[in-house]
Amino acid sequence: xxxxxxxxxxxxxxxxxxxxxxxxxxxxxxxxxxxxxxxxxxxxxxxxxxxxxxxxxxxxxxxxxxxxxxxxxxxxxxxxxxxxxxxxxxxxxxxxxxxxxxxxxxxxxxxxxxxxxxxxxxxxxxxxxxxxxxxxxxxxxxxxxxxxxxxxxxxxxxxxxxxxxxxxxxxxxxxxxxxxxxxxxxxxxxxxxxxxxxxxxxxxxxxxxxxxxxxxxxxxxxxxxxxxxxxxxxxxxxxxxxxxxxxxxxxxxxxxxxxxxxxxxxxxxxxxxxxxxxxxxxxxxxxxxxxxxxxxxxxxxxxxxxxxxxxxxxxxxxxxxxxxxxxxxxxxxxxxxxxxxxxxxxxxxxxxxxxxxxxxxxxxxxxxxxxxxxxxxxxxxxxxxxxxxxxxxxxxxxxxxxxxxxxxxxxxxxxxxxxxxxxxxxxxxxxxxxxxxxxxxxxxxxxxxxxxxxxxxxxxxxxxxxxxxxxxxxxxxxxxxxxxxxxxxxxxxxxxxxxxxxxxxxxxxxxxxxxxxxxxxxxxxxxxxxxxxxxxxxxxxxxxxxxxxxxxxxxxxxxxxxxxxxxxxxxxxxxxxxxxxxxxxxxxxxxxxxxxxxxxxxxxxxxxxxxxxxxxxxxxxxxxxxxxxxxxxxxxxxxxxxxxxxxxxxxxxxxxxxxxxxxxxxxxxxxxxxxxxxxxxxxxxxxxxxxxxxxxxxxxxxxxxxxxxxxxxxxxxxxxxxxxxxxxxxxxxxxxxxxxxxxxxxxxxxxxxxxxxxxxxxxxxxxxxxxxxxxxxxxxxxxxxxxxxxxxxxxxxxxxxxxxxxxxxxxxxxxxxxxxxxxxxxxxxxxxxxxxxxxxxxxxxxxxxxxxxxxxxxxxxxxxxxxxxxxxxxxxxxxxxxxxxxxxxxxx
Numbered sequence: 001x002x003x004x005x006x007x008x009x010x011x012x013x014x015x016x017x018x019x020x021x022x023x024x025x026x027x028x029x030x031x032x033x034x035x036x037x038x039x040x041x042x043x044x045x046x047x048x049x050x051x052x053x054x055x056x057x058x059x060x061x062x063x064x065x066x067x068x069x070x071x072x073x074x075x076x077x078x079x080x081x082x083x084x085x086x087x088x089x090x091x092x093x094x095x096x097x098x099x100x101x102x103x104x105x106x107x108x109x110x111x112x113x114x115x116x117x118x119x120x121x122x123x124x125x126x127x128x129x130x131x132x133x134x135x136x137x138x139x140x141x142x143x144x145x146x147x148x149x150x151x152x153x154x155x156x157x158x159x160x161x162x163x164x165x166x167x168x169x170x171x172x173x174x175x176x177x178x179x180x181x182x183x184x185x186x187x188x189x190x191x192x193x194x195x196x197x198x199x200x201x202x203x204x205x206x207x208x209x210x211x212x213x214x215x216x217x218x219x220x221x222x223x224x225x226x227x228x229x230x231x232x233x234x235x236x237x238x239x240x241x242x243x244x245x246x247x248x249x250x251x252x253x254x255x256x257x258x259x260x261x262x263x264x265x266x267x268x269x270x271x272x273x274x275x276x277x278x279x280x281x282x283x284x285x286x287x288x289x290x291x292x293x294x295x296x297x298x299x300x301x302x303x304x305x306x307x308x309x310x311x312x313x314x315x316x317x318x319x320x321x322x323x324x325x326x327x328x329x330x331x332x333x334x335x336x337x338x339x340x341x342x343x344x345x346x347x348x349x350x351x352x353x354x355x356x357x358x359x360x361x362x363x364x365x366x367x368x369x370x371x372x373x374x375x376x377x378x379x380x381x382x383x384x385x386x387x388x389x390x391x392x393x394x395x396x397x398x399x400x401x402x403x404x405x406x407x408x409x410x411x412x413x414x415x416x417x418x419x420x421x422x423x424x425x426x427x428x429x430x431x432x433x434x435x436x437x438x439x440x441x442x443x444x445x446x447x448x449x450x451x452x453x454x455x456x457x458x459x460x461x462x463x464x465x466x467x468x469x470x471x472x473x474x475x476x477x478x479x480x481x482x483x484x485x486x487x488x489x490x491x492x493x494x495x496x497x498x499x500x501x502x503x504x505x506x507x508x509x510x511x512x513x514x515x516x517x518x519x520x521x522x523x524x525x526x527x528x529x530x531x532x533x534x535x536x537x538x539x540x541x542x543x544x545x546x547x548x549x550x551x552x553x554x555x556x557x558x559x560x561x562x563x564x565x566x567x568x569x570x571x572x573x574x575x576x577x578x579x580x581x582x583x584x585x586x587x588x589x590x591x592x593x594x595x596x597x598x599x600x601x602x603x604x605x606x607x608x609x610x611x612x613x614x615x616x617x618x619x620x621x622x623x624x625x626x627x628x629x630x631x632x633x634x635x636x637x638x639x640x641x642x643x644x645x646x647x648x649x650x651x652x653x654x655x656x657x658x659x660x661x662x663x664x665x666x667x668x669x670x671x672x673x674x675x676x677x678x679x680x681x682x683x684x685x686x687x688x689x690x691x692x693x694x695x696x697x698x699x700x701x702x703x704x705x706x707x708x709x710x711x712x713x714x715x716x717x718x719x720x721x722x723x724x725x726x727x728x729x730x731x732x733x734x735x736x737x738x739x740x741x742x743x744x745x746x747x748x749x750x751x752x753x754x755x756x757x758x759x760x761x762x763x764x765x766x767x768x769x770x771x772x773x774x775x776x777x778x779x780x781x782x783x784x785x786x787x788x789x790x791x792x793x794x795x796x797x798x799x800x801x802x803x804x805x806x807x808x809x810x811x812x813x814x815x816x817x818x819x820x821x822x823x824x825x826x827x828x829x830x831x832x833x834x835x836x837x838x839x840x841x842x843x844x845x846x847x848x849x850x851x852x853x854x855x856x857x858x859x860x861x862x863x864x865x866x867x868x869x870x871x872x873x874x875x876x877x878x879x880x881x882x883x884x885x886x887x888x889x890x891x892x
Contacts, residue, residue: 011190012158012160012200012217012218013160013187013188013190013192013197013199013200014187014188014189014190014192015160015187016187017160017161017162017185017187017199017215020160020162020215020217021162021215024143024144024215024217025144026144026145026146026215027146028146028162028213028215029128029131029146030128030130030131030146031127031128031129031130031131031144031145031146032129032130032142032144032145032146033129033130034129034130036144037129037140037142037144037145040142040143040144041140041142043142044142044143044219044220045219045220046139046140046219046220047138047139047140047141047142047156047157047219047220048139048220049220049221049225049226057104061104065096074093074096077089077093077096124136124137124138125137125138125140125141125147125156125157126147126148126149126150126153127141127145127146127147127148128145128146128148128213129145133148138156138157141156141157141216141219142216142219143216143217143218143219144215144216145157145215145216146162146213146214146215146216147159147213147214147215147216148211148212148213149167149201149207149211149212149213149214150207150211153206153207154204154205154206154207155169155201155202155203155204155205155206155207156203157203157216157217157218157219157223158200158201158202158203158216158217158218158219158222158223158224158225159200159201159202159214159215159216159217160199160200160214160215160217161183161184161185161199161200161201161212161213161214162185162212162213162214162215163185163212163213164183164184164185164210164212165210165211165212165438166209166210166211166438166439167182167183167184167201167207167209167210167211167212168180168181168182168183168207168208168209168210168411168439169181169183169201169205169206169207169208170205170206170207170208170412171195171202171205172336172337172342174194174202174204174205174224174225174228175194175195180208180209180411180412180413181195181198182198182439183198183199183200183201183210183212184198184199185199186198186199187199193588193611193613194224194613195611200214200217201214202223202224202225203218203219203223203224203225203226204225208411208412209396209397209411209438209439210438228641228642245761245762249695249762249763253291260706260710264278264709264710264713265278267713267714268713271716291695291698291699291701291702291730291734298691301687301690301691301694301739301742301743302322302323302687304742304743305322305323305683305684305686305687306322308683309322309667309679309680309683309684310670312676312679312680312683313669313670313671313673313676313679314667314668314669314670314676314677314679314680314683315654315667315668315669315670316666316667317665317666317667317668321649321666321667322667322680322683322684322687323684323687323688323691324630324648324649324666324684325632325649325666325667325677325680325681325684326681326682326683326684326685326686326687326688326755327630327648327684327688327755327756328558328630328631328632328648328649328681328684328755329557329558329559329629329630329754329755330558330559330560330561330624330629330630330631330632331553331558331559331560331561331631331632331633331634331651331677332561332562332563332617332620332621332624332631332632332633332634332643332647333560333561333562333563333633333634333635333674334562334563334564334634334635334636334640335562335563335564335571335574336540336564336636337636337653337672338634338635338636338653338672338674339542339543339546339562339574339578339674340540340541340542340543340574341361341362341540341541341542341543342540343361343362343363343412343540343541344412344413344415344416344505344538344539344540345358345360345361345362345416345419345538345539345540345541346358346416346417346419346420346536346537346538347361347504347537347538347539347541348499348502348504348536348537349384349387349420349534349535349536349537350495350499350534350535350536350537351381351383351384351387351476351533351534352383352475352476352477352532352534353477353478354371354381354383354478355371356369356370356371356381356384357369357370357371357373358370358420358423360419360423361541361544362405362419362541363399363405363406363407363408363415363419364405364406364419365418365419365421365422365423366423367423368423369384369423369424378423378424378425379424379425383476383478383533383534384424385424385426386476386511386533387509387533387534387536388417388420388421388424388426389421389426389428389460390460390461390462390509390510390511390533391417391420391421391462391509391536392417392418392421392426392427392428393428393433393448393450393460394414394417394446394447394448394460394461394462394509395414395417395418396411396414396438397411397414397415397418399415399418399419411439413505413507413538416538417462417536428450432450432451432452433448433449433450433451434449434450434451434457434518435447435448435449435518435519435522436448436449436522437522437523439462439463443463443467444463444464444467445461445462445463445464445467445468445527446461446462446463447459447460447461447522447526447527448460448461449514449518449519449522451518455517456513456514456515456517457513457514457517457518457519458511458512458513458514459511459512459513459514459522459526459527459530460509460510460511461509461510461511461512461527461530462507462508462509462510463507463508464507464508465492465493465496465506465507465508465535466496467508468508468509468510468530468532469489469492469493469508469532471510471527471528471529471530472484472510472530472531472532473528473529473530473531474529474530474531474532475488475492475531475532476531476532476533476534481531484532492532492535495535496508496535499535499537500569501569501573502537502539502573503539503569503570503571503572503573503574503576503577504537504538504539504573505537505538505539505570506535506536506537506538507535507536507538508532508534508535508536509532509533509534509535509536510530510531510532510533511530511531511533512528512529512530512531514526540574542574542577542578543673543674543675545673545674545675546578546674546675547578547579548675549674549675549677549678550578550579550580551579552678552751553678553681555751555752556678556681556682556751556752556753556754556755557753557754557755558681558755559606560580561603561606561607561608561609561620561624562574562575562580562582562608562609563609563612563616563617563620563643564608564609564610564612568585568587568610568611570610571585571608571609571610572585572608572610575608580608581606582606582607582608583605583606583607584602584605584606584607584608585607585608585609585610586602586607586608586609586610587609587610587611587612588609588610588611588612588613588616589611591609591612591616591619591620596623596626599619599620599623600623600626600627603620603623603624603627604627615642617633617635617640617642617643618642618643618646620643621633621643621646621647622646625648630648630649630755631647631648631649632647632648632649632650632651632677633646633647633649633650633651634651634652634653634669634674634677635650635651635652635653635661636652636653636661636672640652640661640664641661641664642664644661644664644665645664645665649666649667650664650665650666650667651665651666651667651668651669651677652664652665652667652668652669653668653669653672654668654669654670654671654672667680678751681751682746682750682751683746685746685750685751685755686744686745686746686747686750687742688756689744689746689747689750690741690742690743690744691742691762692762692763692767693741693742693744693818693819694738694739694741694742694818695762695763696763696767696770696771696818697734697737697738697741697814697815697817697818698730698734698738699763699771699775700770700771700774700775700778700814700817700818701729701730701734701775701778701807701811701814702730702775703771703772703774703775703776703778703779704774704775704776704777704778704779704782704807704810704811705721705726705729705775705779705807706775706779707775707776707779708720708721708778708779708782708783708803708807709721711779711783712783712786717786717787718790718796718799718800719800720782720783720786720800720803721800721803721804721807722800722804722859722860724858724859724860725800725804725807725859728849728859729804729807729808729811732842732845733808733811733812733842733845733846734811734842736838736841736842737811737812737815737835737838737839737842739834739838740815740832740834740835740837740838740839741815741818741819741835743832743834743835744819744820744832744835745831745832747820766888770886770887773882773886774814774817774879774882774883774886777810777878777879777882778807778810778811778814778879781806781810781875781876782803782806782807782810783803784875785802785803785806785868785871785872785875786799786800786802786803786806787799788871789802789868795862797860797861797862798862798864800860800861801850801861801862801864802864802868802872804859804861805846805850805864805868805869805872806872806875808842808843808846809843809846809872809873809875809876810872810875810876810879812839812842812843812876813876813877813879813880814879814883815835815838815839816880816883817879817880817882817883817884817886817887818883819832819835849861850862850863850864851863851864
């Protein structure tokens with residue numbers, strides 16, 4: 001059995017290619033035979049990833065019925081059935097089913113909107129089988145296969161490279177590195193980190209330059225890609241703060257309902273009431289104590305908020321995650337493609353004695369050249385034209401038109417030269433190239449020979465400054481070339497260092513005229529005596545809107561922690577450029593030496609994390625959560641998936657994001673825009689505020705019903721309300737009103753206050769006190785009208801109808817008490833006309849219940865007189881004034 005079927009895959013990069021071939025029992029030139037490949041496919045299984053993050057429809061459906069409130073409603077339905085109230089039972093169970101259906105449909109729709117994880121794999125692969133080049137399905141690859149790679153290919157499995165010619169691979173999706181990595185075949189030490197294993201190519205990464213062959217050492221879930229996917233899959237999701245709060249509220253209300261029902265039943269029995277009547281009282285109280293419409297209202301409000309977030313380019317995969325995002329006080333974010341555009345751009349050109357700034361970003365050739373802050377025509381500076389032309393000659397990249405504009409096919413840094421040359425109106429005829437040596441990790445430079453019109457040959461060189469500078473004997477000044485002295489070396493090195501510390505990738509550009517024509521061989525003997533043209537600073541520019549988003553995050557008291565696979569200087573420079581106040585930079589190797597306390601201290605200091613590994617990101621998120629923070633994590637690569645799943649809210653990028661990241665996330669940004677997160681945070685805060693408003697409204701209404709029924713039994717009165725009256729109020733008249741409160745616009749100061757504290761209650765003690773006061777007023781007014789009707793000789797049915805209607809009208813007046821706490825109860829109604837519509841609808845339905853004969857039979861009601869309605873209206877007027885006076889109790 002070959003070792004890679006159950007291997008320690010970390011060993012492969014430490015072996016020579018010959019030793020790897022021996023252990024894999026394969027040929028590094030001819031590959032496997034067809035028979036052996038078939039046998040190994042049976043043994044190792046298909047080369048595909050297990051689906052991550054996609055819950056089955058049954059799991060999604062079951063998730064909707066885990067709420068404690070749902071359990072209380074089911075219990076109330078059972079009690080209703082016991083006492084023969086079949087209508088009540090049917091209505092309550094219908095609400096439970098509707099609530100579950102709403103949540104299921106929303107979450108299922110979000111799941112279907114995301115691509116399947118397995119589509120990340122390249123569908124085809126080129127392999128050598130028995131010495132023959134074949135094109136097969138990537139799923140058919142097995143350990144020991146010899147894979148052929150070329151520019152533009154997606155690596156279909158983890159490979160140990162056997163041969164490599166100028167191979168560069170974009171590994172940003174796996175390691176977070178923004179620049180392509182040059183690859184070779186030399187073994188590296190066993191302890192080498194993933195980002196520096198240059199003799200390997202990993203599944204899901206993309207070849208940007210050159211070609212190579214490699215032996216498959218791992219497939220499917222045994223690849224580095226698969227290991228991270230499995231790690232993400234193994235992390236369990238915790239309940240969100242809202243889920244925990246609603247669970248606590250449900251358990252509290254359930255216990256309260258049972259306690260009050262038992263107390264009333266005992267009191268009634270002691271007073272001599274029949275057992276059946278007391279059981280009916282108990283069911284009435286249980287139903288009154290539980291706001292049956294609350295789960296449905298919460299679900300619908302969250303669904304409406306999710307739709308609003310989708311319009312802001314944020315797709316929520318889980319309803320309750322929207323509210324959790326509003327509570328986030330820390331956002332952990334990757335750099336490449338999230339804070340930056342993932343588009344390498346030349347922004348600075350250092351000519352001898354002259355600094356040139358280049359405007360514009362991305363791959364559109366639009367932008368000016370500036371000297372001392374003033375634009376100038378690049379044609380007026382021959383040295384600049386010479387440098388840009390050399391950058392165009394030393395270039396194997398092409399620009400293609402993608403869905404979102406021009407995109408490079410090849411090396412991103414070379415694309416930066418194409419764009420800069422286009423800004424200067426330059427182009428080159430590549431048919432004049434008569435010799436070329438591509439960039440390699442060993443040479444760290446690219447050289448190209450170009451035949452000139454006069455028959456001479458020019459050598460163009462582009463590469464690492466420390467390498468190219470050592471090959472130069474002169475520098476091109478305004479008056480011509482002059483020898484480079486020691487002072488020049490010091491000055492050039494200082495400028496190179498300054499650019500690097502500014503977060504730029506720096507390349508040097510040089511050339512030489514060869515008077516004796518094309519050399520027999522382009523090697524180091526030719527690459528000497530060069531004239532330095534200058535230095536080029538290339539940066540992956542921050543997104544234009546990120547700085548404003550950072551400012552808004554700061555105003556909203558949200559900390560931002562940047563976690564990236566880039567080098568520390570680049571990470572620090574980008575942090576400064578976007579306005580992120582980073583006190584220190586911590587690398588992944590430093591994290592390995594830190595205990596939890598030291599890591600927490602670094603986070604408290606606002607550290608930027610560089611060269612981070614997937615396990616580092618999980619540690620960071622866990623450290624934040626242990627400190628009591630609600631942490632959101634943004635990311636787009638495979639390496640981000642475990643932390644996305646561990647975070648309270650995982651936010652994946654929709655355009656650049658991998659399927660693994662999307663599958664592990666709670667939210668997907670459809671425009672990859674960091675600023676969209678802040679808009680989603682505002683929407684999340686609005687949702688939580690409104691949930692708090694309508695929960696307070698519903699509870700105060702239910703408190704009135706409970707207090708009224710309890711006191712009526714205590715005083716020995718007839719039944720104040722029937723169970724069908726309570727369900728009608730809780731679901732039909734209160735439900736739409738609560739839903740309208742859920743549509744309230746955001747408070748003006750919603751993003752100028754800190755996130756709510758982790759562990760804070762949905763309703764504080766002041767809220768509960770206010771709920772009791774308002775509910776008590778509703779109960780007392782309804783009881784007074786009920787008692788007065790009986791005292792004046794009205795029938796018990798008439799008195800019940802009067803009390804029933806009084807509850808409805810008073811509760812509608814009570815709705816105005818739960819609008820903006822900082823404004824009057826009637827201010828800004830034009831911004832939420834749904835509240836007026838809901839109240840008008842509820843009152844119209846109540847009039848129908850009271851005055852339509854058919855409804856009189858269903859609801860056990862009788863028509864009321866004009867005097868009755870007038871008394872109810874007079875009782876409702878002080879309701880709003882009382883609510884206004886008690887507002888300070890609800891302010892935090």
